[in-house]
Structure formats: structure tokens, C-alpha cells
Amino acid sequence: MLHLALNLTLFVAALFWLGVACWVYRDARRRSRDLRVIGASTLLGLVPVAGPIGYLLIRPPETRDEAKSRRIEVEALESWLRREPPSCPTCRAGVDASFLVCPVCTTRLKEPCAGCSAPLAPTWLVCPFCTLDVKAPPAYDLDAALTAEAALQSVGPRHNGKRAHRTQEAQAS
Secondary structure: OHHHHHHHHHHHHHHHHHHHHHHHHHHHHHHOOOHHHHHHHHHHHHOOOHHHHHHHHHOOOOOHHHHHHHHHHHHHHHHHHOOOOOEOOOOOOEOOOOOOEOOOOOOEOOEEOOOOOOEEOOOOOEOOOOOOEOOOOOOOOHHHHHHHHHHHHHHHHHHHHHHHHHHHHHHHO
């Protein structure tokens, strides 16, 4: 019975040792692309007890995914810091965020609030300064507008043609 308990203990210890070595290998793969570093870390992880502890002391502080996320965050912050100041879409002159019109070319940049005259962004539904609802531009009935335009075009050239023909006849006589 003692022999069985000893064998079972050795089996669990060997399984734990291989599990730790496998963890060291997988962790090294997540933290480095260099095959030599991965191999050396795995060999270090195979050394009982001291190997995994040594690996924990020398392993890179962050995984490749964490490093990539940090790089992306830093790039986003740097691009935010490098952003261009607001400019007029027509003449590209520098303008202040509170300007309603461009002082150089008089292009309308923003609409004033009807309640407090503060400049409103085109996408705002409510004025953030006085909480007045911003009126959306009226919706146009495109079918009615096109029908009216077609009616004017069909009536317009006929009258213009008759008038032009009559004025030419009057000038000829």
C-alpha cells in the first residue's frame, strides 16, 4: 500500500511539473515571438521548482496583445494631441469653435440658438446651454417638388416658344 501511495505521489508531482513546464511554454509564446526566447524559457521551466520561479523573474512584463493595445492607445492619444485646430471648410482659414461665420470668407459655420444665440453644431437636437429644442429643418416632399417642377417645365417652354414666335412675327412685319 505504501508503494502505491508513493507511486501516486510521484505521478501527481510529475504531472504538476509537466503542467508548469507547459504553462511556461504557453506564457512565453504569448509574450515573445523569438523562438530562441521561447525555447530557453521552456527549458528553464523544465527545471523543477527553481525554473518556473526564475522564469517569473525574467519574463517580459506584458503580453504581445497588451503591448499592441498600449501602442494603439498611445497612437490615439498622440493623434488627438496633434489634431488640427478648427478651420473653415471653404477657405481653410483658422476659426474658433465658437464662431458662427468665417471672418475671412463669411461662410456660415454654425447656426445660432434661437434662445441664447450660442453656436450650435448641426447634429445637436437640444441647445446644451439653454436646453431649448433645436428645430429640425422641415422635411421636403420630393415627389410634390418634382411634380411641380415638371409641370412648370412642360408649361414654360410652350409659352416661351409661342411668345418668342409671336415676337419674331411682330418684328418681321
